[in-house]
Amino acid sequence: MAKVKYYYDPETLSYQQIEVRKRDKFKNTVIGLIGVVLVAVLGFVVLSQFFESPSEKATNRELENSNLHIELLGKRIEELTSVVEGLEQRDNYIYRTYFEANPIPDEQRKSGFGGINRYKNLEGFNNSGMITDLTKDLDVLSKRVVVQSKSLDEIVDLAKKKEKMLASIPAIKPIKNEDETRMASGFGMRLHPILKSWRMHNGMDFTAPTGTPIYASGNGQITRANRSATFGKVVYIEHGYGYKTVYAHMSKIVAKKGQKVKRGDLIGYVGNTGRSAAPHLHYEVHKNGRPINPIYYYYGDLSPEEFIAMQKASQELRQSFD
Template sequence: MAKVKYYYDPKTLSYRKIEKTPAYRLRRSLFYLTSILLTSVLLYMVADSFIDSPKEKRLRRELDNMKIQYSILNERFDQVSDVLDDLQERDDNIYRTIFEAEPIPNSVRQAGFGGANRYKKLEGFENSELIKSTASRLDRITKEVYVQSKSFDEIVELAKDKSEFLASIPAIQPVANEDLKRMASGYGWRTDPFTKTRKYHHGMDFSAETGTPVYATGDGEVIRADSKSSGFGRHIRIDHGYGYITIYAHLNDYNIRVGQKVKRGDLIGFVGNTGRSRGPHLHYEVHLNGERLNPVNFYYGELTAEEFSRLIEMASQTNQSFD
């Protein structure tokens, strides 16, 4: 049975029964509906503030995962930076020192990127600073790697040139030790075998039997093989490049021709006694940019320390030359 409700009528000073008219019922229904709607909205707002939706949970997980990935990426950047620093240190203080090249200035290695803000499109997000700093670091490392790569390209070219240079320098004896009778005469003031006066000897004389092999002392090109030079008899001249020329004089015969390319250690001729000579021997000279140098300083390619010391001792004796 429905409850009967009353209201107080101040005019009659008595309670009167509430009549549930259609209008009354409509007002009550609207009141309840409004209350329910407001309550639902309030609950939704509370739930939206404190409880994530499935989509929000997924997006939040993706955001957390992104932060972890950026953290891992920056740790790898740290490792790459350490390796790059080591490469730069080696490049400036080892590789470039070896090949006599100027080190790359830090202003070039660590140069920034000019112009407008490169990272403006990354602004306005919740994690903009993290993204911008990571992008900036990536750009900087990419630039340093590029500079280092170009430096290594240059070092490779220097190494190729240095390799050719080292192969071209006269660096061995023109006559093997086992074929030598003795070191007849060294570089410097010696007694001329014909005039018996003091005369400057611009090469080294290797005493050996006629027909003893004579070897090229460095890579180069044969530019002369004739007997048209006064006093040398049959002789060979090799242009090694880089300003170096070697002369092999008083030969018995040739094993090469003019214009031929030779390598260090190639057989080029045979010891003889032609030209202005007092006995079978090889007269050997080293020229650099037109200046005649002491050949003894170029035998580092095959001699032991003991052999080199003995050779210097014999070459320094002020005896009579063979030519």
């Protein structure tokens, strides 16, 4: 039953009943309904900010899972890129140098793709930026692999014509991997352990126990096998084609001057003779009378991963052993 409302009439000094017209009743009812609807909608909007529907939860879980897979794929691409970079360096500084072929410029190896927007279909999504960057990196990596593959095909053709040259080039480490304690110092400016000054270190130092076998890194002829004040007991090998190698601080020399050796032949043993701080082998590679970094001449021994690890260690500015 509707509540009856009254008002006080000062003229008649009595209360009079308020009569509500039907139009006003309808108007008030409509306003009330609109208010209820607005309150309900506002409540739903507010609550939806704090609570997810089952479908929203499933969608968000799927999105998080997709982002995780994208991140993992990105890390995998980075790892593969590092391996490819190692192959490219060895290709430019070893293989193509051996056969007097011009190195492949970085611009050619790492160039992207011009022209129309190749990635337009990846736009308009929540993670479009991440997916686009990943796709670009993958495209560039794929192109680098193709360029490297074609380069190796070219090298194979050159190698067939220069088998003798390949056998002569210093292509293995002079100490076996299992005998080496560590790669102590690389090529470049290093602190001399005795003179205590920074000097150019023209080779690489490999620490190993005294008496560890040392092997010729390529075919050639022994041109020196004696003692010097700086290198102690030292062996020089002329390989031909402009290459020469030096093996210093030996405890004992096995090879004789004038002797012809093949890659892998025993020439002496690790020692601590001459100006040396500890038992190790100091090893140098020379090309056309100029010392060059030996790290690019271990392609017969190291995997791409091992090459990258050695390269990082050789670049550390540490004290040399001689």
